[in-house]
Amino acid sequence: MLLEIKNLNVSYKTVNGISNVLNNFELSMDTGDIISIVGESGSGKSTLGGxxxxxxxPSAIETGSVIVDGKDIVPMSESEITNMRGTTIFMIFQNPLNSLNPVKTVGYQLMEAARVRNDRSNENLDEEAMERLVIDTLRAMRLPDPEKIMKRYPHELSGGQVQRIVISMALILRPKLLIADEPTTALDVTIQAQVINLLKELNRDYKMSIIFITHDLSLAYSISNRIMVMYAGRIMELNDSEEIIKNPKHPYTIALLLSVPTKYKTETKLYYISGSPPSFFNLPAGCKFNPRCEKAFDKCREMEPDLIVSKGNSRIRCWLYE
Ligand SMILES: Nc1ncnc2c1ncn2[C@@H]1O[C@H](COP(=O)(O)OP(=O)(O)O)[C@@H](O)[C@H]1O
Ligand SMILES: [Mg+2]
Incomplete structure (x- = not known):
């Protein structure tokens, strides 16, 4: 088991009071798994990644346990967690500038990543080999003129370029667990496909496990073997990707699927789920999705369903499948 989240609670202290985003959250992941976390904005995906x-x-209050590679990181000090950063866990943020140091050149930071990888592996790369590794990675990310880019500072590059630099850093570090929070949103479609392929290669060749956060179900399907659909901080449905796409069960999953444009249904009008996710300060009673659910009945408005484990890898939180 690479990741085991047990009884995780995360709340934020805000001027309006405390909002409880994750509640008794549980999730496990094996080495080599790629799991996508899908849900609309505000459903708690980035909170889970964090x-x-x-x-x-600092405004977050966190309790419970998050066991990564055998160690619970929740009680860890900054120096303990720093030891795990890079080669055990690495996060690609939605805003890529958050992953880079603004006052160091791109080349300095990528060479630093190569050094970290070299220190923690037995590859014994010399300076020249590390530089080759960096340049080859930048080239694989289709960044033109890598030598020139290495001399630049993050703010001198475009958003798409910075994101590709951060992804390059992940490719160099080859962490056991990569968490990628909407990593391809700023990229055009061809580069997005390239990034997905590189991540899949790392998964295949080095068993790198990936948590891929996205609001795009079709993108989730293209990369992951499992998909977790999240709403209002809850897992609504979790299953093998194939099953989620071909046999979705939760009304929220079905609604999300209907809103994905695909080449198979160009005739149909794009579907939008009406309304928006609830505020954590004002969650509805019962199932958190019930105000927007076409299938909701009385019980859904009164009691929140548990996450039910049914056959195989399937989990669902819905009274229709009690
Ligand atoms: N730093 C923060 N302080 C207070 N509330 C936050 C903070 N970050 C996120 N939240 C709240 O947590 C909820 C989930 O947000 P987030 O995890 O960013 O969702 P997602 O990534 O799915 O869009 C939102 O209601 C958001 O307002
Ligand atoms: Mg987010």
Whole structure:
């Protein structure tokens, strides 16, 4: 088991009071798994990513355990977690500038990553081999003129370039667990496909496990073997990707799927789920999705369903499948 989240609670202290985003959250992941976390904006995906990497903001209150590679990171000190950063866990943020140091050149930071990898592996790369590794990685990310880019500072590059630099850093570090929070949103479609392929290669060749956060179900399907659909901080449905796409069960999953444009249904009008996710300060009673659910009945408005484990890898939180 590479990741085991047990009884995780995350709340934020805000001027309006405390919002409880994750509640008794549980999730396990084996080495080599690629799991996508899918849900609309505000469903708690980045909060979960932050909890797994111990990168939550100071306003967050976190309890429970997040066991990564055998160690619980929740009680760890900054220096203990720093030892795990890079080669055990690495996070690609939605805003790539957050992953880079603004006052160091791109080349300095990528060489630093190569050094970290070299120190923690037995490859014994010399300076020249590390530089080759960096340049080859930048080239694989389709960044033109890598030598020139290495001399630049992050703010001198475009958003798409910075994101590709951060992904290059992940490719160089080859962490056991990579958490990628909407990593391809700023990239155009061809580069997005390239990034997905590189991540899949790392998964295949080095068993790198990946948590891929996205609001795009089709992108999730293209990369992961399992998909977790999240709403209002809850897992609503979790299953093998194939099953989620071909046999979705939760009304929220079905609604998300209907809103994905695909080449197979160009005739149909794109579907939008009406309304928006609830505020954590004002969650509805019962199932958190019930106000937007076409299938909701009385019980859904009164009691929140548990996450039910049914056959195989399937989990669902819905009274329709009690
Ligand atoms: N630093 C923060 N302080 C207070 N509330 C936060 C903070 N970060 C996120 N939240 C709240 O947590 C909820 C989930 O946000 P987030 O995890 O960013 O969701 P997602 O990544 O799915 O869009 C939102 O209601 C958001 O307002
Ligand atoms: Mg987010």
């Amino acid at each position: 909890a797994i990497t111990k990168l939550l903001p």
